[in-house]
Amino acid sequence: MSSNHHSASEHSRHDLAPGEEQKGGSGIAKGVRGYLVGLAFAAGLTVASFVVAGSTRFIYAPGVPVALLVLAVAQMGVHLAFFLHITTGPDNTNNVLALAFGTLIVALVVVGSLWIMANLNANMMPMDAMMPAGGMAQSGPTGGATVPGASPSPVTPPPAAR
Template sequence: MSTDTANHDHHSHDEGGAHGSLKGYLIGFGLSVVLTAIPFWLVMADVIANPTTAAFVILGLALVQIVVHMVYFLHMNPKSEGGWSMMALIFTLILVVITLTGSIWVMYHLNNNMMPMSPGVTSAAP
């Protein structure tokens, strides 16, 4: 068997995308723990007085944690699987945003249009 034929029999693991290492998993785990502990501490210690600000800080940390999970555990990057996994993620996010926005819009309008009339009011028109 020639060396050319022998070299074609070996397959590289790099072709299928990035695989995780113990160091990468430990970094992801550490970041996940920290990104979970910080919002927990913020809420339990009542560090932020304004509830709106607290909600935005917690949601921001949640988004960071989602990115950490995608990078360190799902190994998603623009180069993995020729970019198709990133395109699938973007498509999924667009569908989720459309679904959530549409649902909130429908619920808002149902709430406004289906409210019972006050006593003494005979028509909904002004």
């Protein structure tokens, strides 16, 4: 064997995904450096999204929502990799499944809420059918609301106490 080949454990020690921590605890500086790289990426993506949303100088105006969606997905990827340390390693299977389940629950809540609101909107009586043509009900002489166009009821004083 040549001296250029590394053992499997040596190779796996240097072959890490972005944001993945080393198991040996080789130093706080490397961990902090990973967080600072993630912070730089997250800040850069945030600034880029504000620039895209605030100016159409860099991107065609109808493409702004798509660009913001792409930047948002990239921002989520940076947070998952650098801060939550979600990687594709075999030791992260439970984390990935928990993340997928949480995403499913959030999607069900959002889609279900939109479905219910759309159904309520479709089945709601229109506002002009609920109110008379004159608009808001007006106050009558008794202080109570009366329907416009109806004759007010005569006000009778209460009977005197005997």
